[in-house]
Amino acid sequence: MPSTMKYLSLFAILSSFLFSCAEKKEKIYPEKLPMTESVYASATVQPDSMYQVYSVAMGILDKIWVEEGDKVSKGDRILQIINTSPELNKENARLALQLAQENYSGTPGVLSSIADEIQAAELQQKNDSINYFRQQKLWDQNIGSKLEYDNKKLAYELSQNRLGLLKKKYGQTKNELETHLRQAKNNYKTSLTTSNDFTITSKIDGKVYALYKNPGEIVNTLEPVAAVGRSDKFVVELLVDEVDIVKLNIGQKVFITLDSYGSKVFEGTLDKIYPRKDEHSQTFKVKALFNEPPKTLYPGLSGEGNIIIAEKKETLTIPKTYLVDESTVITDKGETKVSIGLQNMVLVEILDGINENTAIYKPEP
Structure with missing residues:
Protein backbone atom coordinates (compact mmCIF):
# COMPACT_ATOMS: atom_id res chain seq x y z
CA MET A 1 0.00 0.00 0.00
CA PRO A 2 1.38 3.46 -0.88
CA SER A 3 2.55 5.48 2.13
CA THR A 4 0.06 8.28 1.37
CA MET A 5 -2.83 5.86 1.64
CA LYS A 6 -1.48 4.53 4.94
CA TYR A 7 -1.45 8.06 6.44
CA LEU A 8 -5.00 8.75 5.20
CA SER A 9 -6.26 5.51 6.71
CA LEU A 10 -4.58 6.26 10.03
CA PHE A 11 -6.08 9.80 10.07
CA ALA A 12 -9.54 8.41 9.42
CA ILE A 13 -9.25 5.92 12.29
CA LEU A 14 -7.98 8.62 14.69
CA SER A 15 -10.75 11.04 13.71
CA SER A 16 -13.35 8.35 14.17
CA PHE A 17 -11.97 7.58 17.66
CA LEU A 18 -11.99 11.23 18.75
CA PHE A 19 -15.51 11.72 17.39
CA SER A 20 -16.80 8.67 19.26
CA CYS A 21 -15.16 10.00 22.51
CA ALA A 22 -16.86 13.35 22.04
CA GLU A 23 -20.17 11.60 21.46
CA LYS A 24 -19.74 9.61 24.66
CA LYS A 25 -19.14 12.78 26.76
CA GLU A 26 -22.05 13.24 29.22
CA LYS A 27 -24.50 15.90 28.07
CA ILE A 28 -27.65 17.17 29.79
CA TYR A 29 -30.00 20.15 29.65
CA PRO A 30 -30.98 22.39 32.60
CA GLU A 31 -34.35 21.55 34.18
CA LYS A 32 -36.94 23.56 36.03
CA LEU A 33 -37.46 21.90 39.40
CA PRO A 34 -38.47 22.80 42.97
CA MET A 35 -35.40 24.01 44.82
CA THR A 36 -34.51 24.28 48.48
CA GLU A 37 -31.30 25.43 50.12
CA SER A 38 -30.53 24.11 53.56
CA VAL A 39 -27.85 24.10 56.22
CA TYR A 40 -26.69 20.69 57.39
CA ALA A 41 -26.28 19.97 61.11
CA SER A 42 -25.65 16.95 63.31
CA ALA A 43 -28.58 16.33 65.65
CA THR A 44 -28.99 14.99 69.18
CA VAL A 45 -32.29 14.56 71.03
CA GLN A 46 -32.40 15.80 74.63
CA PRO A 47 -35.19 16.30 77.19
CA ASP A 48 -36.33 19.91 77.46
CA SER A 49 -35.02 21.82 80.50
CA MET A 50 -32.51 19.09 81.25
CA TYR A 51 -29.92 20.10 83.83
CA GLN A 52 -27.04 18.59 85.76
CA VAL A 53 -27.70 18.37 89.50
CA TYR A 54 -24.90 19.56 91.79
CA SER A 55 -24.51 19.56 95.53
CA VAL A 56 -23.68 22.90 97.14
CA ALA A 57 -21.84 21.19 99.98
CA MET A 58 -19.43 18.29 100.45
CA GLY A 59 -20.34 15.10 102.23
CA ILE A 60 -21.03 11.39 101.84
CA LEU A 61 -24.01 10.13 99.83
CA ASP A 62 -26.22 8.47 102.42
CA LYS A 63 -29.45 7.68 100.59
CA ILE A 64 -30.87 7.79 97.07
CA TRP A 65 -34.60 8.46 97.12
CA VAL A 66 -35.25 7.70 93.42
CA GLU A 67 -34.12 5.43 90.60
CA GLU A 68 -33.13 6.30 87.05
CA GLY A 69 -36.28 6.69 85.00
CA ASP A 70 -38.47 7.73 87.94
CA LYS A 71 -40.72 10.75 87.51
CA VAL A 72 -40.32 13.53 90.07
CA SER A 73 -42.19 16.69 90.96
CA LYS A 74 -40.62 20.00 91.80
CA GLY A 75 -39.26 19.81 95.36
CA ASP A 76 -39.13 16.00 95.54
CA ARG A 77 -36.09 14.53 97.28
CA ILE A 78 -33.46 12.96 95.04
CA LEU A 79 -30.38 12.42 97.21
CA GLN A 80 -29.49 12.70 100.88
CA ILE A 81 -25.96 13.69 101.91
CA ILE A 82 -24.63 13.37 105.44
CA ASN A 83 -21.94 15.44 107.12
CA ASN A 196 -31.04 21.98 104.34
CA ASP A 197 -28.66 21.90 101.37
CA PHE A 198 -27.71 18.35 102.26
CA THR A 199 -31.05 17.15 100.94
CA ILE A 200 -30.92 17.57 97.14
CA THR A 201 -34.33 18.11 95.54
CA SER A 202 -35.67 18.40 92.00
CA LYS A 203 -36.05 21.91 90.56
CA ILE A 204 -38.67 20.90 87.97
CA ASP A 205 -41.47 18.45 87.23
CA GLY A 206 -39.77 15.79 85.15
CA LYS A 207 -37.76 12.57 85.17
CA VAL A 208 -34.46 11.42 86.62
CA TYR A 209 -32.36 10.44 83.61
CA ALA A 210 -29.08 9.65 85.34
CA LEU A 211 -27.57 9.05 88.79
CA TYR A 212 -23.80 9.43 88.90
CA LYS A 213 -23.08 8.41 92.50
CA ASN A 214 -23.70 5.40 94.71
CA PRO A 215 -24.38 5.37 98.48
CA GLY A 216 -21.18 5.70 100.45
CA GLU A 217 -19.33 7.71 97.82
CA ILE A 218 -17.97 11.19 98.50
CA VAL A 219 -19.93 14.06 96.99
CA ASN A 220 -18.30 17.40 96.19
CA THR A 221 -19.42 20.65 94.63
CA LEU A 222 -17.56 20.18 91.32
CA GLU A 223 -19.07 16.95 89.97
CA PRO A 224 -22.74 16.42 89.07
CA VAL A 225 -24.63 13.83 91.05
CA ALA A 226 -27.67 13.41 88.79
CA ALA A 227 -29.37 14.60 85.59
CA VAL A 228 -33.03 15.71 85.55
CA GLY A 229 -35.18 16.88 82.65
CA ARG A 230 -38.76 17.01 81.44
CA SER A 231 -40.39 13.73 80.49
CA ASP A 232 -43.14 15.14 78.26
CA LYS A 233 -41.12 17.36 75.92
CA PHE A 234 -37.94 16.75 73.94
CA VAL A 235 -35.81 19.14 71.92
CA VAL A 236 -33.30 18.61 69.13
CA GLU A 237 -29.85 20.09 69.66
CA LEU A 238 -28.12 20.84 66.36
CA LEU A 239 -24.46 21.68 65.77
CA VAL A 240 -24.00 24.11 62.89
CA ASP A 241 -20.72 25.02 61.23
CA GLU A 242 -19.61 28.59 61.90
CA VAL A 243 -19.69 29.45 58.16
CA ASP A 244 -23.44 28.74 58.07
CA ILE A 245 -24.62 30.25 61.36
CA VAL A 246 -25.30 33.71 59.87
CA LYS A 247 -27.86 32.16 57.50
CA LEU A 248 -30.12 30.98 60.31
CA ASN A 249 -33.15 32.67 61.83
CA ILE A 250 -35.65 31.63 64.49
CA GLY A 251 -38.72 30.01 62.95
CA GLN A 252 -37.01 28.34 59.99
CA LYS A 253 -38.21 24.89 59.00
CA VAL A 254 -36.03 21.93 59.98
CA PHE A 255 -36.15 18.38 58.56
CA ILE A 256 -34.80 15.82 61.02
CA THR A 257 -33.80 12.19 60.54
CA LEU A 258 -32.89 9.94 63.47
CA ASP A 259 -30.77 6.83 63.22
CA SER A 260 -33.30 4.92 65.35
CA TYR A 261 -36.10 5.67 62.87
CA GLY A 262 -34.26 4.91 59.63
CA SER A 263 -35.19 7.09 56.66
CA LYS A 264 -38.31 8.57 58.27
CA VAL A 265 -38.23 12.39 58.20
CA PHE A 266 -39.63 14.52 61.03
CA GLU A 267 -40.44 18.18 60.63
CA GLY A 268 -39.47 20.76 63.22
CA THR A 269 -38.95 24.48 63.77
CA LEU A 270 -35.80 26.34 64.73
CA ASP A 271 -36.47 27.65 68.25
CA LYS A 272 -33.20 29.05 69.63
CA ILE A 273 -29.71 30.03 68.49
CA TYR A 274 -27.02 29.93 71.17
CA PRO A 275 -24.55 32.82 70.67
CA ARG A 276 -21.42 31.11 71.96
CA LYS A 277 -19.13 29.20 69.60
CA ASP A 278 -17.49 25.95 70.64
CA GLU A 279 -13.82 26.67 69.96
CA HIS A 280 -12.95 22.98 69.90
CA SER A 281 -15.43 21.94 67.18
CA GLN A 282 -15.83 25.38 65.55
CA THR A 283 -19.61 24.97 65.68
CA PHE A 284 -22.61 26.79 67.14
CA LYS A 285 -25.43 25.03 68.98
CA VAL A 286 -29.02 25.70 67.94
CA LYS A 287 -32.26 24.18 69.22
CA ALA A 288 -35.23 22.91 67.24
CA LEU A 289 -38.65 21.68 68.41
CA PHE A 290 -40.55 18.80 66.80
CA ASN A 291 -43.81 19.80 65.14
CA GLU A 292 -45.05 16.24 65.69
CA PRO A 293 -42.51 14.31 67.77
CA PRO A 294 -41.99 10.55 67.45
CA LYS A 295 -43.96 8.45 69.90
CA THR A 296 -40.86 7.19 71.70
CA LEU A 297 -37.75 9.26 72.39
CA TYR A 298 -34.70 8.83 74.59
CA PRO A 299 -31.96 11.27 75.58
CA GLY A 300 -28.96 11.06 73.29
CA LEU A 301 -30.67 9.74 70.14
CA SER A 302 -28.57 10.99 67.23
CA GLY A 303 -29.26 11.88 63.64
CA GLU A 304 -29.07 14.69 61.12
CA GLY A 305 -30.91 17.92 60.51
CA ASN A 306 -31.37 20.13 57.49
CA ILE A 307 -32.42 23.71 58.24
CA ILE A 308 -34.25 25.24 55.31
CA ILE A 309 -32.94 28.75 54.64
CA ALA A 310 -34.60 29.32 51.22
CA GLU A 311 -36.96 27.50 48.85
CA LYS A 312 -38.61 28.02 45.45
CA LYS A 313 -41.45 26.08 43.86
CA GLU A 314 -39.78 26.12 40.44
CA THR A 315 -36.46 27.38 39.15
CA LEU A 316 -33.79 26.50 36.56
CA THR A 317 -31.37 23.93 38.00
CA ILE A 318 -28.39 21.80 37.03
CA PRO A 319 -26.52 19.12 38.97
CA LYS A 320 -23.72 20.53 41.06
CA THR A 321 -21.24 18.15 39.44
CA TYR A 322 -21.58 20.05 36.12
CA LEU A 323 -20.15 23.25 37.57
CA VAL A 324 -16.55 24.28 36.95
CA ASP A 325 -15.00 26.57 39.57
CA GLU A 326 -18.52 27.29 40.96
CA SER A 327 -19.33 29.83 38.22
CA THR A 328 -18.69 28.14 34.85
CA VAL A 329 -20.26 25.36 32.76
CA ILE A 330 -19.09 23.66 29.56
CA THR A 331 -21.41 24.17 26.59
CA ASP A 332 -21.09 23.66 22.83
CA LYS A 333 -19.45 27.09 22.79
CA GLY A 334 -16.87 26.09 25.39
CA GLU A 335 -16.66 27.41 28.94
CA THR A 336 -19.61 29.71 29.72
CA LYS A 337 -19.99 31.93 32.77
CA VAL A 338 -23.20 31.53 34.79
CA SER A 339 -24.77 33.24 37.82
CA ILE A 340 -25.91 30.85 40.55
CA GLY A 341 -28.47 31.23 43.31
CA LEU A 342 -29.75 28.58 45.70
CA GLN A 343 -27.79 25.39 46.10
CA ASN A 344 -27.93 22.18 48.06
CA MET A 345 -25.94 18.97 48.17
CA VAL A 346 -27.11 17.90 44.68
CA LEU A 347 -28.48 20.85 42.68
CA VAL A 348 -27.61 24.47 42.03
CA GLU A 349 -29.92 27.21 40.76
CA ILE A 350 -28.94 29.00 37.54
CA LEU A 351 -29.95 32.66 37.46
CA ASP A 352 -28.26 33.76 34.23
CA GLY A 353 -25.91 32.59 31.48
CA ILE A 354 -27.76 29.55 30.05
CA ASN A 355 -31.35 28.38 29.56
CA GLU A 356 -33.35 25.15 29.24
CA ASN A 357 -32.16 24.65 25.65
CA THR A 358 -28.47 24.94 26.42
CA ALA A 359 -26.63 21.64 26.34
CA ILE A 360 -24.02 21.33 29.05
CA TYR A 361 -21.27 18.78 29.52
CA LYS A 362 -19.86 17.17 32.63
CA PRO A 363 -16.32 18.33 33.35
CA GLU A 364 -13.62 15.70 33.11
CA PRO A 365 -12.22 14.60 36.48
Whole structure:
Protein backbone atom coordinates (compact mmCIF):
# COMPACT_ATOMS: atom_id res chain seq x y z
CA MET A 1 0.00 0.00 0.00
CA PRO A 2 1.38 3.46 -0.88
CA SER A 3 2.55 5.48 2.13
CA THR A 4 0.06 8.28 1.37
CA MET A 5 -2.83 5.86 1.64
CA LYS A 6 -1.48 4.53 4.94
CA TYR A 7 -1.45 8.06 6.44
CA LEU A 8 -5.00 8.75 5.20
CA SER A 9 -6.26 5.51 6.71
CA LEU A 10 -4.58 6.26 10.03
CA PHE A 11 -6.08 9.80 10.07
CA ALA A 12 -9.54 8.41 9.42
CA ILE A 13 -9.25 5.92 12.29
CA LEU A 14 -7.98 8.62 14.69
CA SER A 15 -10.75 11.04 13.71
CA SER A 16 -13.35 8.35 14.17
CA PHE A 17 -11.97 7.58 17.66
CA LEU A 18 -11.99 11.23 18.75
CA PHE A 19 -15.51 11.72 17.39
CA SER A 20 -16.80 8.67 19.26
CA CYS A 21 -15.16 10.00 22.51
CA ALA A 22 -16.86 13.35 22.04
CA GLU A 23 -20.17 11.60 21.46
CA LYS A 24 -19.74 9.61 24.66
CA LYS A 25 -19.14 12.78 26.76
CA GLU A 26 -22.05 13.24 29.22
CA LYS A 27 -24.50 15.90 28.07
CA ILE A 28 -27.65 17.17 29.79
CA TYR A 29 -30.00 20.15 29.65
CA PRO A 30 -30.98 22.39 32.60
CA GLU A 31 -34.35 21.55 34.18
CA LYS A 32 -36.94 23.56 36.03
CA LEU A 33 -37.46 21.90 39.40
CA PRO A 34 -38.47 22.80 42.97
CA MET A 35 -35.40 24.01 44.82
CA THR A 36 -34.51 24.28 48.48
CA GLU A 37 -31.30 25.43 50.12
CA SER A 38 -30.53 24.11 53.56
CA VAL A 39 -27.85 24.10 56.22
CA TYR A 40 -26.69 20.69 57.39
CA ALA A 41 -26.28 19.97 61.11
CA SER A 42 -25.65 16.95 63.31
CA ALA A 43 -28.58 16.33 65.65
CA THR A 44 -28.99 14.99 69.18
CA VAL A 45 -32.29 14.56 71.03
CA GLN A 46 -32.40 15.80 74.63
CA PRO A 47 -35.19 16.30 77.19
CA ASP A 48 -36.33 19.91 77.46
CA SER A 49 -35.02 21.82 80.50
CA MET A 50 -32.51 19.09 81.25
CA TYR A 51 -29.92 20.10 83.83
CA GLN A 52 -27.04 18.59 85.76
CA VAL A 53 -27.70 18.37 89.50
CA TYR A 54 -24.90 19.56 91.79
CA SER A 55 -24.51 19.56 95.53
CA VAL A 56 -23.68 22.90 97.14
CA ALA A 57 -21.84 21.19 99.98
CA MET A 58 -19.43 18.29 100.45
CA GLY A 59 -20.34 15.10 102.23
CA ILE A 60 -21.03 11.39 101.84
CA LEU A 61 -24.01 10.13 99.83
CA ASP A 62 -26.22 8.47 102.42
CA LYS A 63 -29.45 7.68 100.59
CA ILE A 64 -30.87 7.79 97.07
CA TRP A 65 -34.60 8.46 97.12
CA VAL A 66 -35.25 7.70 93.42
CA GLU A 67 -34.12 5.43 90.60
CA GLU A 68 -33.13 6.30 87.05
CA GLY A 69 -36.28 6.69 85.00
CA ASP A 70 -38.47 7.73 87.94
CA LYS A 71 -40.72 10.75 87.51
CA VAL A 72 -40.32 13.53 90.07
CA SER A 73 -42.19 16.69 90.96
CA LYS A 74 -40.62 20.00 91.80
CA GLY A 75 -39.26 19.81 95.36
CA ASP A 76 -39.13 16.00 95.54
CA ARG A 77 -36.09 14.53 97.28
CA ILE A 78 -33.46 12.96 95.04
CA LEU A 79 -30.38 12.42 97.21
CA GLN A 80 -29.49 12.70 100.88
CA ILE A 81 -25.96 13.69 101.91
CA ILE A 82 -24.63 13.37 105.44
CA ASN A 83 -21.94 15.44 107.12
CA THR A 84 -21.65 16.18 110.84
CA SER A 85 -20.10 19.61 110.27
CA PRO A 86 -23.34 21.41 109.33
CA GLU A 87 -25.15 20.20 112.47
CA LEU A 88 -22.25 21.27 114.67
CA ASN A 89 -22.05 24.61 112.90
CA LYS A 90 -25.79 25.08 113.37
CA GLU A 91 -25.56 24.37 117.11
CA ASN A 92 -22.57 26.70 117.50
CA ALA A 93 -24.41 29.42 115.62
CA ARG A 94 -27.46 28.95 117.87
CA LEU A 95 -25.34 29.28 121.01
CA ALA A 96 -23.61 32.38 119.65
CA LEU A 97 -26.99 33.93 118.86
CA GLN A 98 -28.27 33.14 122.33
CA LEU A 99 -25.18 34.74 123.91
CA ALA A 100 -25.48 37.82 121.70
CA GLN A 101 -29.14 38.26 122.70
CA GLU A 102 -28.31 37.95 126.39
CA ASN A 103 -25.43 40.40 126.14
CA TYR A 104 -27.67 42.89 124.39
CA SER A 105 -30.88 42.67 126.39
CA GLY A 106 -30.43 40.15 129.20
CA THR A 107 -30.50 41.08 132.91
CA PRO A 108 -26.83 40.20 133.55
CA GLY A 109 -25.85 41.70 130.23
CA VAL A 110 -22.96 44.03 129.47
CA LEU A 111 -25.25 47.02 128.89
CA SER A 112 -27.05 46.61 132.20
CA SER A 113 -23.70 46.52 133.98
CA ILE A 114 -22.63 49.78 132.34
CA ALA A 115 -26.04 51.28 133.10
CA ASP A 116 -25.49 50.48 136.78
CA GLU A 117 -22.12 52.20 136.62
CA ILE A 118 -23.73 55.26 135.03
CA GLN A 119 -26.36 55.40 137.74
CA ALA A 120 -23.65 55.29 140.44
CA ALA A 121 -21.61 57.90 138.59
CA GLU A 122 -24.62 60.20 138.35
CA LEU A 123 -25.11 59.96 142.14
CA GLN A 124 -21.43 60.63 142.70
CA GLN A 125 -21.45 63.57 140.29
CA LYS A 126 -24.53 65.02 142.00
CA ASN A 127 -22.90 64.72 145.41
CA ASP A 128 -19.62 66.22 144.18
CA SER A 129 -21.59 69.04 142.55
CA ILE A 130 -23.35 69.92 145.85
CA ASN A 131 -20.08 69.86 147.74
CA TYR A 132 -18.30 71.94 145.14
CA PHE A 133 -20.91 74.70 144.86
CA ARG A 134 -21.30 74.86 148.65
CA GLN A 135 -17.53 75.24 149.02
CA GLN A 136 -17.50 77.87 146.28
CA LYS A 137 -20.04 80.01 148.19
CA LEU A 138 -17.95 79.75 151.32
CA TRP A 139 -14.81 80.67 149.43
CA ASP A 140 -16.58 83.70 147.95
CA GLN A 141 -17.18 84.78 151.58
CA ASN A 142 -13.51 84.15 152.42
CA ILE A 143 -14.47 81.17 154.53
CA GLY A 144 -12.39 77.98 154.35
CA SER A 145 -9.03 77.18 152.82
CA LYS A 146 -7.99 77.37 149.18
CA LEU A 147 -6.87 73.75 149.28
CA GLU A 148 -10.27 72.54 150.41
CA TYR A 149 -11.93 74.54 147.65
CA ASP A 150 -9.59 73.12 144.97
CA ASN A 151 -10.18 69.55 146.17
CA LYS A 152 -13.95 69.94 145.95
CA LYS A 153 -13.65 71.46 142.47
CA LEU A 154 -11.35 68.65 141.25
CA ALA A 155 -13.66 65.95 142.61
CA TYR A 156 -16.61 67.57 140.83
CA GLU A 157 -14.74 67.78 137.51
CA LEU A 158 -13.53 64.18 137.75
CA SER A 159 -17.01 62.85 138.49
CA GLN A 160 -18.35 64.84 135.50
CA ASN A 161 -15.71 63.39 133.21
CA ARG A 162 -16.28 59.85 134.46
CA LEU A 163 -20.04 60.17 133.89
CA GLY A 164 -19.42 61.41 130.33
CA LEU A 165 -17.03 58.55 129.57
CA LEU A 166 -19.46 55.96 130.90
CA LYS A 167 -22.30 57.32 128.75
CA LYS A 168 -20.02 57.25 125.71
CA LYS A 169 -18.97 53.71 126.57
CA TYR A 170 -22.63 52.71 126.87
CA GLY A 171 -23.40 54.06 123.39
CA GLN A 172 -20.39 52.37 121.77
CA THR A 173 -21.06 49.08 123.54
CA LYS A 174 -24.70 49.17 122.50
CA ASN A 175 -23.72 49.63 118.83
CA GLU A 176 -21.21 46.79 119.05
CA LEU A 177 -23.68 44.45 120.69
CA GLU A 178 -26.35 45.30 118.10
CA THR A 179 -23.86 44.49 115.33
CA HIS A 180 -22.86 41.21 117.00
CA LEU A 181 -26.52 40.29 117.41
CA ARG A 182 -27.27 40.93 113.73
CA GLN A 183 -24.20 38.91 112.71
CA ALA A 184 -25.22 36.05 115.00
CA LYS A 185 -28.72 36.02 113.48
CA ASN A 186 -27.27 35.94 109.96
CA ASN A 187 -24.85 33.14 110.85
CA TYR A 188 -27.66 31.12 112.37
CA LYS A 189 -29.84 31.57 109.27
CA THR A 190 -26.88 30.52 107.10
CA SER A 191 -26.32 27.41 109.20
CA LEU A 192 -29.98 26.43 108.76
CA THR A 193 -29.71 26.88 104.99
CA THR A 194 -26.50 24.87 104.82
CA SER A 195 -28.11 22.07 106.77
CA ASN A 196 -31.04 21.98 104.34
CA ASP A 197 -28.66 21.90 101.37
CA PHE A 198 -27.71 18.35 102.26
CA THR A 199 -31.05 17.15 100.94
CA ILE A 200 -30.92 17.57 97.14
CA THR A 201 -34.33 18.11 95.54
CA SER A 202 -35.67 18.40 92.00
CA LYS A 203 -36.05 21.91 90.56
CA ILE A 204 -38.67 20.90 87.97
CA ASP A 205 -41.47 18.45 87.23
CA GLY A 206 -39.77 15.79 85.15
CA LYS A 207 -37.76 12.57 85.17
CA VAL A 208 -34.46 11.42 86.62
CA TYR A 209 -32.36 10.44 83.61
CA ALA A 210 -29.08 9.65 85.34
CA LEU A 211 -27.57 9.05 88.79
CA TYR A 212 -23.80 9.43 88.90
CA LYS A 213 -23.08 8.41 92.50
CA ASN A 214 -23.70 5.40 94.71
CA PRO A 215 -24.38 5.37 98.48
CA GLY A 216 -21.18 5.70 100.45
CA GLU A 217 -19.33 7.71 97.82
CA ILE A 218 -17.97 11.19 98.50
CA VAL A 219 -19.93 14.06 96.99
CA ASN A 220 -18.30 17.40 96.19
CA THR A 221 -19.42 20.65 94.63
CA LEU A 222 -17.56 20.18 91.32
CA GLU A 223 -19.07 16.95 89.97
CA PRO A 224 -22.74 16.42 89.07
CA VAL A 225 -24.63 13.83 91.05
CA ALA A 226 -27.67 13.41 88.79
CA ALA A 227 -29.37 14.60 85.59
CA VAL A 228 -33.03 15.71 85.55
CA GLY A 229 -35.18 16.88 82.65
CA ARG A 230 -38.76 17.01 81.44
CA SER A 231 -40.39 13.73 80.49
CA ASP A 232 -43.14 15.14 78.26
CA LYS A 233 -41.12 17.36 75.92
CA PHE A 234 -37.94 16.75 73.94
CA VAL A 235 -35.81 19.14 71.92
CA VAL A 236 -33.30 18.61 69.13
CA GLU A 237 -29.85 20.09 69.66
CA LEU A 238 -28.12 20.84 66.36
CA LEU A 239 -24.46 21.68 65.77
CA VAL A 240 -24.00 24.11 62.89
CA ASP A 241 -20.72 25.02 61.23
CA GLU A 242 -19.61 28.59 61.90
CA VAL A 243 -19.69 29.45 58.16
CA ASP A 244 -23.44 28.74 58.07
CA ILE A 245 -24.62 30.25 61.36
CA VAL A 246 -25.30 33.71 59.87
CA LYS A 247 -27.86 32.16 57.50
CA LEU A 248 -30.12 30.98 60.31
CA ASN A 249 -33.15 32.67 61.83
CA ILE A 250 -35.65 31.63 64.49
CA GLY A 251 -38.72 30.01 62.95
CA GLN A 252 -37.01 28.34 59.99
CA LYS A 253 -38.21 24.89 59.00
CA VAL A 254 -36.03 21.93 59.98
CA PHE A 255 -36.15 18.38 58.56
CA ILE A 256 -34.80 15.82 61.02
CA THR A 257 -33.80 12.19 60.54
CA LEU A 258 -32.89 9.94 63.47
CA ASP A 259 -30.77 6.83 63.22
CA SER A 260 -33.30 4.92 65.35
CA TYR A 261 -36.10 5.67 62.87
CA GLY A 262 -34.26 4.91 59.63
CA SER A 263 -35.19 7.09 56.66
CA LYS A 264 -38.31 8.57 58.27
CA VAL A 265 -38.23 12.39 58.20
CA PHE A 266 -39.63 14.52 61.03
CA GLU A 267 -40.44 18.18 60.63
CA GLY A 268 -39.47 20.76 63.22
CA THR A 269 -38.95 24.48 63.77
CA LEU A 270 -35.80 26.34 64.73
CA ASP A 271 -36.47 27.65 68.25
CA LYS A 272 -33.20 29.05 69.63
CA ILE A 273 -29.71 30.03 68.49
CA TYR A 274 -27.02 29.93 71.17
CA PRO A 275 -24.55 32.82 70.67
CA ARG A 276 -21.42 31.11 71.96
CA LYS A 277 -19.13 29.20 69.60
CA ASP A 278 -17.49 25.95 70.64
CA GLU A 279 -13.82 26.67 69.96
CA HIS A 280 -12.95 22.98 69.90
CA SER A 281 -15.43 21.94 67.18
CA GLN A 282 -15.83 25.38 65.55
CA THR A 283 -19.61 24.97 65.68
CA PHE A 284 -22.61 26.79 67.14
CA LYS A 285 -25.43 25.03 68.98
CA VAL A 286 -29.02 25.70 67.94
CA LYS A 287 -32.26 24.18 69.22
CA ALA A 288 -35.23 22.91 67.24
CA LEU A 289 -38.65 21.68 68.41
CA PHE A 290 -40.55 18.80 66.80
CA ASN A 291 -43.81 19.80 65.14
CA GLU A 292 -45.05 16.24 65.69
CA PRO A 293 -42.51 14.31 67.77
CA PRO A 294 -41.99 10.55 67.45
CA LYS A 295 -43.96 8.45 69.90
CA THR A 296 -40.86 7.19 71.70
CA LEU A 297 -37.75 9.26 72.39
CA TYR A 298 -34.70 8.83 74.59
CA PRO A 299 -31.96 11.27 75.58
CA GLY A 300 -28.96 11.06 73.29
CA LEU A 301 -30.67 9.74 70.14
CA SER A 302 -28.57 10.99 67.23
CA GLY A 303 -29.26 11.88 63.64
CA GLU A 304 -29.07 14.69 61.12
CA GLY A 305 -30.91 17.92 60.51
CA ASN A 306 -31.37 20.13 57.49
CA ILE A 307 -32.42 23.71 58.24
CA ILE A 308 -34.25 25.24 55.31
CA ILE A 309 -32.94 28.75 54.64
CA ALA A 310 -34.60 29.32 51.22
CA GLU A 311 -36.96 27.50 48.85
CA LYS A 312 -38.61 28.02 45.45
CA LYS A 313 -41.45 26.08 43.86
CA GLU A 314 -39.78 26.12 40.44
CA THR A 315 -36.46 27.38 39.15
CA LEU A 316 -33.79 26.50 36.56
CA THR A 317 -31.37 23.93 38.00
CA ILE A 318 -28.39 21.80 37.03
CA PRO A 319 -26.52 19.12 38.97
CA LYS A 320 -23.72 20.53 41.06
CA THR A 321 -21.24 18.15 39.44
CA TYR A 322 -21.58 20.05 36.12
CA LEU A 323 -20.15 23.25 37.57
CA VAL A 324 -16.55 24.28 36.95
CA ASP A 325 -15.00 26.57 39.57
CA GLU A 326 -18.52 27.29 40.96
CA SER A 327 -19.33 29.83 38.22
CA THR A 328 -18.69 28.14 34.85
CA VAL A 329 -20.26 25.36 32.76
CA ILE A 330 -19.09 23.66 29.56
CA THR A 331 -21.41 24.17 26.59
CA ASP A 332 -21.09 23.66 22.83
CA LYS A 333 -19.45 27.09 22.79
CA GLY A 334 -16.87 26.09 25.39
CA GLU A 335 -16.66 27.41 28.94
CA THR A 336 -19.61 29.71 29.72
CA LYS A 337 -19.99 31.93 32.77
CA VAL A 338 -23.20 31.53 34.79
CA SER A 339 -24.77 33.24 37.82
CA ILE A 340 -25.91 30.85 40.55
CA GLY A 341 -28.47 31.23 43.31
CA LEU A 342 -29.75 28.58 45.70
CA GLN A 343 -27.79 25.39 46.10
CA ASN A 344 -27.93 22.18 48.06
CA MET A 345 -25.94 18.97 48.17
CA VAL A 346 -27.11 17.90 44.68
CA LEU A 347 -28.48 20.85 42.68
CA VAL A 348 -27.61 24.47 42.03
CA GLU A 349 -29.92 27.21 40.76
CA ILE A 350 -28.94 29.00 37.54
CA LEU A 351 -29.95 32.66 37.46
CA ASP A 352 -28.26 33.76 34.23
CA GLY A 353 -25.91 32.59 31.48
CA ILE A 354 -27.76 29.55 30.05
CA ASN A 355 -31.35 28.38 29.56
CA GLU A 356 -33.35 25.15 29.24
CA ASN A 357 -32.16 24.65 25.65
CA THR A 358 -28.47 24.94 26.42
CA ALA A 359 -26.63 21.64 26.34
CA ILE A 360 -24.02 21.33 29.05
CA TYR A 361 -21.27 18.78 29.52
CA LYS A 362 -19.86 17.17 32.63
CA PRO A 363 -16.32 18.33 33.35
CA GLU A 364 -13.62 15.70 33.11
CA PRO A 365 -12.22 14.60 36.48
